[in-house]
Amino acid sequence: MFSILRTIWLTFLHIFHKTETIEYPEVKPYLPPRYRGRIVLTRDADHNERCVACNLCAAACPVDCISLQATEDETGRRYPEFFRINFSRCIFCGFCEEACPTYAIQLIPDFEMAEYDRQNMVYEKEHLLIDGEGKYHGYNFHKEAGVDMGVKGKGEGKNEETPVDVKDLMP
Amino acid sequence: MKFVFIILGVLLIPLSIAAGLIWVERRLLSVWQDRLGPNRVGPFGLFQVIADTIKLFFKEDWVPPFSDRPVFVMAPGILMITILLTFSVIPFGPGFLVFDSNIGILFFLGNSSLGVYSIVLGGWASNNKYSLIGAMRASAQMLTYEVFMGLSLMGVVMMADSFSFNSIVLAQKHGWFIFPQFVGFIVFFIAGLAETHRLPFDIPEAEGELGAGYHSEYSGMKFGMFFVGEYLGITLISAIMATLFFGGWLGPAFLPPVFWFLFKTMVLICVFILLRASLPRPRYDQLMEFGWKILLPLALLNLLITGAVLIFFK
Amino acid sequence: MLTVPVETQILFAGILFFLGLIGLLVRRNLVFMLMSIEIMFNSAGLVFIIAARHWNQPDGQVMFIFILAVTAVEVAIGLALILQVYHHFKTLDVDKINKLKD
């Protein structure tokens, strides 16, 4: 009984509390630098796409908002034929960023993405791909991992073990 | 001529208050929740009321094909009619009332009991299980709380020696009835909450469980009528509380009596909203138990003691 | 001031009563039967009120109050019974609920 009255009284006292509301469009909220917002695809220093269409980001995405199709250019280098993110589904969790081996996919602090047409929330590669390197300057995956030049096959390099035959049961 | 004005006044004042309450409630709630509330449409968002009204009027008035059409249409009307009818016996000021009935309180009770039908029939006619459950809850709840709603008022009636609101107001010249009838007031207040199925007793429409309950299927102005009806109900209960327990239009003479009446009513409405802001919703069976096992005995006890004291001092 | 002759008033009550009787005899649904009984109760109460006015006595009204009490109880019990009957027999057809004959 008393607790109810106390509740009412405490609620009533909120008249004298400061209003927490921020009148947003007029007053912008402060965003932290690492605020996770919209997703972008970055390029390396050579202005090439970092993405190698490994599909790890799509696999990591909990809401399945990423879809892409891998293809190869004439040199055998893989790149996405299309890369599509449905932002009406995206929850900005950042798993894709963590999954990306080439630092291609990154989240930026932008969040103002309101659209009148729902379809416009689907971003294609051209919308996603930016010109910059994003957070990791100078990183180039191919520099680190190397490129197959047709000299030796897999597992034939120094200190390199033969690849595991995944179709075999033996250890 | 004066009569027409009175009628218009009695009709329009509550209606406008109720309409305004749409805004008032949102504002007040946001105040108590440290928010701002509607402030975009017009100054302080005051035109929000108009915007809502326009929206309701222009929405598609859709009657579900599986519903019981005549009843479905009739239900919201009953709510409006019964509540507005009740205002006719409430004195807004000296002489400012439609008719001074010698059974005013009974008239109010009768109308409030008829008001149940709107919800019950609305829920039933929707032919939707959530609506039906809401309607059944509403009927049980209102039937229960009506019992001691009437009983709690009988203390006042005994002290004023009349069923007429006007006489009761006049009987409070030397002191509001809230002081001798505090228990009655509390009981009536709680019953009023339940009668208007306001939070925390909004079990018939509990959106968490029933998805708006009895008015799930309503839209457009029919929904609007339920919507406004609820605020009208608050106004009515507040007005009656003000009349019966807080001296009605009585007040210092530097302001007209109607002001005092409306002022008291508004304060009470704010208390209603405060309750909404602060209290959680009880479970259905808790509500019924609370009604039958605590409030009813309390009301009876109040009645008994009041009667005994009155007889003792006579 | 009402000047309708008291015979007419009673006739009105009588018509209501017999409508209730007809309903009681015709309907097979228990809910409707109970409703018809209510109609009859109410018309009986009406006659009391007419009599009270006719003789200028409050007793008729008192009687109506008692009728009201009885009706309330009757309806509460009756409806509870109907509920049980429905749960038990899965029907409200009074002709099917004739287990009492044994």
Next chain:
Amino acid sequence: MDIFFYISAGIAIISTIMAISGRNAIHSLLFLILSLLAISVVFYLLDAPFIAALEVIIYAGAIMVLFIFVTMMLNIGLEHKQEKQWLNPSMWIIPSILAAILLGDLILALRNMPTAVAGAQLIQPKQVGISLFSTYLLAVEIAAILLMAGVIGAYHLGSQKKKVLHRFLEKK
């Protein structure tokens, strides 16, 4: 004033007819409520405002709500077909004739109605109350007991025992 009486009486009779002949239980109940409201007007006209209010509060407001409540619980409002089947038109004949005979009896009986006390006047609720708690005190007590019995009885009748037990709880 008389015209109000005839109007409300007409409404009452018509809506009662609708109530007893309706197929949809809720509609019938609504007509019945309407009839009761009309009767309550008649009460008011018969100088019994208190009773009129009670009629609305208790009859129309409480008892009929109970009816509707139960009707909704049983969900019988939609059984149109069944009602149609139950309500054979030929079934109306005998009860109607019977009612007509009884009505004839009533009219016969009304022919020698005793004359009234002169000067009917408004009976105040107060008079009713005084009469109720003096002359009829015992009856009031009995009614109270009756109501209590009703409450308890309805509670017990209405409470449903769980019929199907869990297999572990079944008595072997």
Next chain:
Amino acid sequence: MILIYLIVILLAGAFLAWLAGNWSAVLPRVISLVALGIDLTLLVLILFQTTTFNTKWLIDIQSNWIPQFGIGLHLALDGLSLLMLLLTFFLGIIAVIISWKEINSKVGFFHFNLLLILAGIIGVFISLDLFLFYFFWELMLVPMYFLIGIWGHENRTKASYKFFLYTQASGLLMFISILALYFVHGDSTGIYTFDYNQLLGTQMSPTTAMLIMSGFLAAFLVKLPVVPLHNWLPDAHSEAPTAGSLILAALLLKTGAYGLLRFVVPLFPSATQSFAPIGMALGVLGILYGAKLAFAQTDLKRLIAYTSVSHMGFVMLGIFSFNELAYQGVVMQMIAHGISTGALFIMAGQLSERIHTRDINQMGGLWEKAPFMGAIGLIFAMASLGLPGLGNFIAELLILIGAFKVNVLMSVLACVGLIAATLYSLRILQKVFFGKKNTDWKMNDLSIREKVVSVSLVIIIVVLGLFPQPVFDVAKPSLLKTLERTKSQESGNKTFIMTQPINQSTN
């Protein structure tokens, strides 16, 4: 005051036993034993403190109960009541002991009922206010109904209904008669009272007396039972639990006989005189017909039940003989029959407890398994056929002599009953204990508890047979009192008496 204590102790014991039944099964039994023991002790104290039995009443308590209607709390004790009370308490204790192992469900309630019945019975034996008497009369009934209906055998429901209907219907007839007597007395003297002593001298026309008496007779004859009204008895006896059968046979039937002695004969001396030929005929009919039916039965308890009918025929015969010999015989028969038939029922109960059947065709050769039980059965079968040296013989002898004085034919026919008694008694022995084993029952002989019960009964029946004099001495004054009332009416009313040849020869 001590009479009230007797009842109050039993009632208190009853309620205590019921309560105690909630948390222990042994406690109600102990409570019942203690209550009955206290009562028995009190009574024995009375017996030893009494120097002479010749006073009108040994103890007489009188106080108002409902004075407006002339209902008083009038309890009194004379020799007859004293004997009956002794029997009641003794058999009550026995009943508790024998149901020690038999009753395992609702033990508390069982003992509640048991003590309530006993309270009713002693109430019947000591109340001298007719209204009070009726009250106790009905008090016996309902618990007995429960006793049969709850703890009985297979057909207990039917049996209990039957018992209840017969006794209740007849009891109501008696109540009507009591009221009629009340009003007749009130009309003639202006004093409306239910008091026995005041009602004794009520003046009424012979027809009235006959009518009122028939109501009393209805109750007592049903309870006794007399032949056309006996049908409740076999069912009730055979379906009741052992303690129930014991109490029914040994005590409840006696209330009927007691009622005849205490109420019917003194209240309606002349009416009973004119009823006497019919009464005696009914008695003889009961003797022979009961014996015949007993002979035909295969259910052991039913058989014993019919023997009760037969034995109660002797009581009937004796009561309507109106002389001291017969009356002493009646008293003796009441006690001896209580002991002997009770013992037979106990034996039947012990048997069915062991072999779970009461069908004597399935028994046989049980002597080998249970010689002790056989010996007890033998003794009581002999008692029931009236072997000299046992109590029943004394009773039947006195009744027959008494009846012979009055009506030779009836007495001779009743003697034929002795032969019939031989037939059925031997049938019990033959079928149960002798002969081939039909089934190899696994059973043991009597336990110590049962032995104590049986042996005490044997001792009593033998003592009654060899030293019956104390019983006669105790009962004599009250019987003479009863007889005196008939004597005054008797003169010149001897048309039915056939003593001419004897009178001739003695003169």
Next chain:
Amino acid sequence: MTNLIVLIPALPLLSFLILVLFGGKLSRKVAGWIGAGSIGVAALLTIIVGISFIKSLPETKSYSVVIWQWLHVGNLTANIAFRLDSLSLVFIFVITFVGFLIHIYSIGFMANDEGFTRFFAYMNLFVSSMLILVLADNILLMYLGWEGVGLCSYLLIGFLYKEPANGAAARKAFIITRIGDTAMIIGIFILFLSFGTFNIQDIMHLASAKWAIGSSLAVITAALLLGGALGKSAQLPLQTWLPDAMAGPSPVSALIHAATMVTAGVYLIARTNVLFSLAPIVQTIIAIIGALTLLIAGFSALAQHDLKRILAYSTISQIGYMFLALGVGAYSAAIFHFMIHAFFKALLFLAAGVVILVLNEEHDIFKMGGLRKRMPVVFWTFLIGSASLSALPLITADFYSKDAILWFAFSSNSGGMVLWFAGIIGAFLTALYSFRMIFITFFGEAKTEPTFNAGKLMTVPLIILATLSVIGGFIELPTSMGNFHLFSNLVNNTLPNIAIKNVEQLEWLFQLISALIASIGIYLAYRFYFKKPAYIEAFNHSRLNHFFEKGFGFDKVYDVLFVKPIVWLAEIDKKDIFDQLNISISRLAIWGNHFLSIAQNGKLRWYLLSFAIGIAFILTLMLTK
């Protein structure tokens, strides 16, 4: 000294109680010796009491000892009191003495029976009851003993309870004697109501004072008492139980169904002789019954196969002699015959018991044979017994007793030629069937091998009894042969002397005839059953023989006349007609209910409609009146 008579029945009773209460804990030996010893002591006491009684005969010729008051109601008084006079002295002597011998024998006989203590308990109870019977001062106490012996007889016949036939025989015995007893107790009622006392002595005095000879009441009473006597003593209409009673062990047959209990009827008639002398018709009936019984039983005995049944019929026959004697008023002769008969019949039964036991429960005499060599002691004693039974002249005791009876049957005032003739034919038959037994059982070739030899415990009583059977007769010699009347002098202290027609000089002639008849009988037995001519074989298979064997078909007649109807009646009304009547009331109610419940069809609207129609009807009626 005379107070010792209290101890005589008390000792067996005490022994009975000991055996009942502690029987399970005692060893067989101890139990047997307690059982037998108590009787032995009682026998010793009897002799002491008897000698002192005879030596100092009191004035009233009887002693009486009141032990306690049994009943005192109104004018009814009965004491537990004993009375010793010469009649009861003879009886208690026989009971205790023969009883003692049989008990001794039983220790050997029953040695292997599982119900050993039970047997001795019953036997002791029997002896005690029998002693009470004969010592009783009043007729009620006598009735107690009377029923007591009946009970013991029942128990002992059914002693081997596992065989249903034994139980049936026991029941038959009890019921038939009970029929007689019931008649007797009615007689006792009449006596009591006439004289206001139960004391036998007083009754006799009062009877002779108050009742005229031949008065109807006297006749009725005597006839009723006779009924009791007939039942107990297995005389004519009620004799059928005794042959069946042989189902009991042999010592039981010897003691109860030969020596003592069956002669209780004789005792009763002798004891209440005054009454019978007041009712000459009844006395004549007694004589006729006796004569008829002895003939019928004699013929029946002739055709039996079962050794014990022969003896049983022979017992009936011999008691018939006693009744004949009683009927003609020769009380002392009857009592004398009782005593002698007790000796030799007990002897015969005991010997037969040995035979049967040794031959492994073989009862059929035609399956025996050649036992003479195998068991000489038994043979010789049996021979002596049989000789005595067939009244072999001069050397056997029975010759003297039977001869006296035959003589008095002729010479008594109420006797005559017919009775004598019947008696003499009976004597012939007796000799014939006695030696038939001997020849078939002990001569010829052996058919069944004996299993063992009887021990001393069994043979010594046989020898003693055999001796008694021979010398017992010499205490009473007829007038024509020594005129030695030791016994009748003793007995006549109590019993009246016989009135004799004036034909005394013919006595020797009759003795000669009877001696001849007996001898012819024995010879014919030799011819018929030792030589075994063909016509005897033919006769053995004839219908007449069968008729004789079945005891003249009495059982069958009774079965058809009484047993079957009673059982039928019991069976047909097992369900109790009154019950059915009373149930029919409820049936009626149920039927009515069904009838009325057509209207009660459970249709609520139907009720309502009828209700409304009713109201409309009544209202219309009222208003349009």
